[in-house]
Amino acid sequence: MRIAVDHRTHYRFSEPQARLVQMLRLTPCDTQGQTVVSWHIGVDCDARLRDAIDGYGNAITMLYAEGPIAAIDITVTGEVLTSEATGLVREAIEPLPPLFYCRSTARTLADVDLLDFASEIGGGDPLERMHRINTALHRRFPKAPDAPDTGATAAEAFAGKSATSRDVAQIFIAAARSLHVPARYISGYRSDGEAHCAPHGWAEAHIERIGWVGFDPVTGLSPDASYVRVAVGLDALGAAPIAGTRIGKGREELDVDVHVDRLGGDE
Known part of the structure; x- marks a missing residue:
């Protein structure tokens, strides 16, 4: 499948920076x-733009x-x-071992309710357990849009x-790690025929x-083939599309417009 991405971010400041x-x-x-392509x-x-690779293996540009x-x-x-890979990630840059992604962050700590949710999934094959968590979260939050980051933790969102989409991905990660399965946050794009005000977020889990x-x-x-995988992180903050600092007073306003279109069928 050939996918075209048009992602525009507009910052306005109440005072010049x-x-x-x-x-x-x-x-x-x-x-x-x-x-x-x-x-x-x-x-x-x-502006000066400098390309590099960060510690997670993400391609980054410093502005x-x-x-x-x-x-x-x-x-x-x-x-x-893109091509259909049934969710499997192959030949990605992997500078860190899977065990690193068992590390919890402030945004992916599981509280009692989340721990109970994960434990109720039951035992069995780890892959099946991850699929059950995925299905259960979809049923609990059937309409999770791509929206700006509110800073909510996995426990707060749950x-x-x-x-x-960012929230439910972090909930999945918290649940998986509570079961000792390495899990990480993915930021990218999904073609669903609609415009969005933020990139899409999902999760990956490492299965032995x-x-x-x-x-x-x-x-x-x-x-599936309608997804474009961009950045990896321990949580949504670590894979945020844009992060940085500014020197100057005043308020900041942000508008984001994301269009993802399919240009052709399966390749």
Whole structure:
């Protein structure tokens, strides 16, 4: 499948900023299931862009801009060829061992309710248990949109009546780690024919003798050829598409517009 991505981020500041430093986790890498055909990051002001690979194996771009800056637009456009891999992740850059992803963060700590939820999944084959968690979360949160990050923890989101794709992915991760299964957060894109105000989030769990397998509680299924995998992290914060600092006073407003379109059938 050929997928086109158009991701636009617009920052506005109530007062001009003296300097911006941003880490952009906006560039996908080639894996067995996806090949980047073309990819471009654009900025509408004078800025230096430096490409690198971070400790997770993500392709990152460091953005440095000197002020005064009243607003800045960051645009991402590209095309990716994807193929069906039944959720399996192969030939990705893996600088860290799976055991590293058993580490909990402030946003993926499981409370008593989440621990009970995970334990009720029951025993058996680890892969089957992960699929049961995925299905159960989909039933609990049947409509989890791609939405801006509110900073909610997995426990807070689990206790609520609604959640975003980011939230349910972190809930899945917390549940998996409570069962001693390495799990990590994935930021990327999903083609579903709709426009979104944030990238899509899902999870991967490491299964012995199989490797990393993707799980998306939004659909209750594993990612297919309609997904573009971009960044890996211990949680949503660690895989955030844009993160950084600014020097200057005032408030910041953010608008994000994401379009993901299918340009062709299976390749």
